[in-house]
Amino acid sequence: MGGATARELQQELRSRGYRLTPQRQLVLEAVEELRHATPDQVLERVRSKAKGINQSTIYRTLELLESLELVTHTHLGHGAPTYHPASSPDHAHLVCAGCGEVRQVDPDVVAPLVEALKRHCGFTTDVRHLAVQGRCANCSENTEG
Amino acid sequence: MGGATARELQQELRSRGYRLTPQRQLVLEAVEELRHATPDQVLERVRSKAKGINQSTIYRTLELLESLELVTHTHLGHGAPTYHPASSPDHAHLVCAGCGEVRQVDPDVVAPLVEALKRHCGFTTDVRHLAVQGRCANCSENTEG
């Protein structure tokens, strides 16, 4: 399941002139284990496995891994972004403004939007980045009904 | 056309125990004139009409106006949010990761998504908040072939 092996990661990096370092491996692992993590959470996780790793390394590494399409990020709220492993199944997020619940939905569910935007104006949607704000079933009731 | 008159604004505020101040009027006017504005742009605009208005007043006022549903905001990118007057027609935004273009689309276009989410899990979408990341027609061509 899932994640890139160290060897695959190394190839991915080498082919673009980058190097495989323990830090990079740890960051990718952390994202893969946490599934949904802010840079801060990644930092904490990585630090629990190895001492002395710096914030800026986390930021630089997440950016790098994203450019290699090994991780993606989305914005679920006002704060820090959330990183996902590319190896996890594609999904969009629904964010409830009422209770804060974040729910993942299958790309199928947002496919009508993706198609409509393609048809309407040739726009190609990045589903993994998609975070839809609104109100979950519970919170809608409490407001509307 | 749009905007709330001073009187309407005052009623809106008074009914909730708030007061009408010159600053609040100016901030709402600025959002209505600019249509798409970051807090910074609102500040600049307001300052061009009256001296001595402070950043924190802008932030506090935008938050207040949003709670009164006189303005909305959305996140088009990594930076500051963009505020819109509630009096402007509803629309969602498409943000191109290639060229940065931001395009407004009619709620009709995203209606399929809204309905799908409602049907699928009772989720009520906040269309005005919706910003879809992806690639515009031009930038898709250049990437895909």
Added chain:
DNA sequence: TTGATTGCAAAGCCTTTGCAGTTCT
């Protein structure tokens, strides 16, 4: 009068940057 509102300055959160030292090839 009196509670809401403002300006100001400081602090806070999240992120980026410059640089010197280190590590890989």
Added chain:
DNA sequence: AGAACTGCAAAGGCTTTGCAATCAA
């Protein structure tokens, strides 16, 4: 050696907060 990488500390962008002075009603 030469280039990539890291840690560190400082700076940067955006936003929030505490407080005393001011203002609307």
